[in-house]
Amino acid sequence: MSNGYHIVVCGSIVPDPLQTLEPIETFAGPALKNEMLLPAVLDPWAGHALYEAANLASHAPGSKVWLVSLGAKAKLQQVMMTIAQKVSFELIPIDGPAGGFTDAHATAAVLAEAIQSIAGLDRSRLLLFGGWESASRGAGVTMQLIGERLGILDQFQGVDQLTVQPDGSFEILERIEGGRHQVSLCQGASVLFGWATGNLPEPRNNPQIGMANMRAIMPALQRAKTTAPVADAMRYRSASPPKQQRQTRIVKNLSADEIAQEIVAWIEKA
């Protein structure tokens, strides 16, 4: 494709999953305790989507990547300091709440509106990328809902690989049950891809990319619209963390069989 793609990646932020997350009840419903104190990261699923987008764009001259991200502005700014050195993109920030207790329908509405308002976005070249799942919103429907709102009919979920064919069509590998992939062919844009993990490693930090990105990211953050996704129909009856039982033993070079045997023995004992 001579003019390249217009790739919009939807990717919000989540508390660093390595932190101890503790749901609490607030007047507005469930929330995470001290969420603003916790470091945030780009949702790992969205991260895969972003890196795949940048890789695809780098092989299709004329392409451009946008990252549409909903989250508290201060936290978005923090996360940009981590990812903006990795790949080139333009940030479309939306200042608002994001976390494990945001309604997917309301979130999709906000994100779709933001995408529609991107200046210069060519719908005929549009590839909409996002995470198939989310480390924060486990319903796994946000991307579908955005696609529906934007009228994108070709949607692929659990994508691990996207290959551009010589004629410009796409070959797509989607995860299906049994650890296998379904192979699909798609004529071209506009398409929605909900990425699983993809195949790419996290890109290296590149200071020149970071410097160039940040010149546009900070003004964009300063102009970020504030939005609160409205979810009148949503009621949470209860929220509780999964029960944890930690027994730590750090051992190196144990074979997969030995690890499996140990886990089975531990489960049987428990």
Add this chain to the structure above:
Amino acid sequence: MTPVGPEPAATPASIIDRQQMEVDIACVGFGPAMGGFLTTLSRELLNPDGSPRLESGCMPGAPLQVICYERADGLGFGVSGAVTRGRGIRHSFPDLDLAQIPMATPVKGEKLVYLLDPAGASNRSFALRAADKVIRTFGSLIGFRENALELPLIPSFLQKHDGFVLSLGQFNQWVGEQLTSSGLLQIWPGTPVSAPLIEERTVKGIRLADQGVALDGTPQDGFMPGMDIRAALTVVGDGPVGAVGRGIDAHFGMPAGHHYSEWALGMKMVIELPENSGLETGTVLHTFGFPEPEIFGFLYVHPDRLASVGIFIPSWFRSPVRTAYRYLQHFVLHPYLWRHLQGGTLKSWGAKSLQESGRRGEPYLAGDGYARIGEGSGSTNVLSGSGVDEAWTTGTQLAEAVIELLQQKLPFTRRNLEETYVRRRRASWVDRESRVAADSRNGFPCGLISGLFGMALAGFTGGRVVIPPPSSQEKGSSLEERFGARIPPAELQKLKDEAAGRSLPLHDQIMNRCGWPEIPFDGKLLVSHQDALLTGGSVQAPPGYANHVSFLRPDVCSKCEPKLCVEMCSGQAISRGERGAPQFDREKCIYCGACLWNCRAEETGEPANVDFRAGAGGLHSALN
């Protein structure tokens, strides 16, 4: 162009096509000093109409190009809780609203407490045991309770009653947000800087760490040589174990009579207090006497029932099996503290090396093309036990100097920086108080009582009368010297053999044998060392970077006993490897730097055997 300082030796220079980028000011390390520098500088970068007030030399017409690289993955990772008088910070923020900074609060009450040893296991001198006996006998008359004595007065030089309690992680994050949101300068965490770039006597910038390399530094798939960032001025604020500061020291040496002789390891927990803890927000406790007489402790109460609780293990504590984590647990369990902490939950944990040489460890503050600020520049006041505010202030002083030089269009030469930055620093309260403090700790190598006497002498005479400095630079006594009177030689040898055979540090066995009780793990607050590593953020070791700790001459290490690097390692990342030489596990390293100053090779006249480089990753906790 020569990168000076440690760099992975396995990276062959011939295959490297290294990129360069030019900025006006390159900064290394984002801590309180750099916060002060960038805050002051950023306010002068633009005119009210948005035009550049300070114009870039490398990008004509644009504002000054300022970039800061921080090794840790976040601006608030891997640092410490603090109580500070905040004089310099308040000067920068006259309308400072502590409510805007998470975990910050004014000091409400401050106590200095002498902790006696309820277990009877610590190594106390005859004089101290006698003093303890007197206190226990007549304690009811002087307020002795819970094995502790609250001192009626806190010496003025130690007081922080007009200050505030901070989580340095949250403070750094708050400062970083203000700075980056302005869009006027860039701060990049997760970017280790491997070395300064030095041409003859001029620092020309910095070199970032190589990416896409194996643990030994060998290029792998996706190899990306660390970029050279060239700058008219390099601001070095990478702390006491930073690669750039040490590289500059290695190249230029230290001023006559100055050396890094005193260190401490600070280790702390962030604890969610039980509802009925009885501790008021803003409470500050300073302790001494327990778990060993040489170990000082603290407890600061933040808002929302969070408390920072920790200890300092100083280099003058000569135990060859000095371990911070186990001692920290005994500290928490002291009855005076445990009555408040029991039922609490460990939220986070961390450790950091502190450069405690103070003024005696001050390097050259400026040279052609560079300036030093913060802890690595010897700004910590070792008498008042204060470092954050001093570091911040040195940053603001350098920023004022830089603004002056830029306005006068003068280059960043050693002479110009000395006439602006160093002159400001010498005329300030930071320098005045550091002169008083310079020799205040000389007495501690001879014991707690002489140490406290020396502090009082220096503090109350304004530093005019002090105890002479110790002559010995020995880092630790032998096991036999330290424990020979308590453990028979044959048993000591057996313990050593057992530890070596199981590749374990010695300290647990020695402490058990000396009568320290086992830690009653409760899974909430009292957890194993490895569980602490996984609490509140865990340790990250991003792939593609070389090991940042290696042992240069394994044969020297294999003969070294006891191995202080193993005993002192905060994350148990260094263990006994094959043939007795230490081995390093990056996935446990919290980058405290204790191995660097605990290497005993120098005692035998050999150069230090630990190669400590710029590394990525470390603890992921913003609560510290």
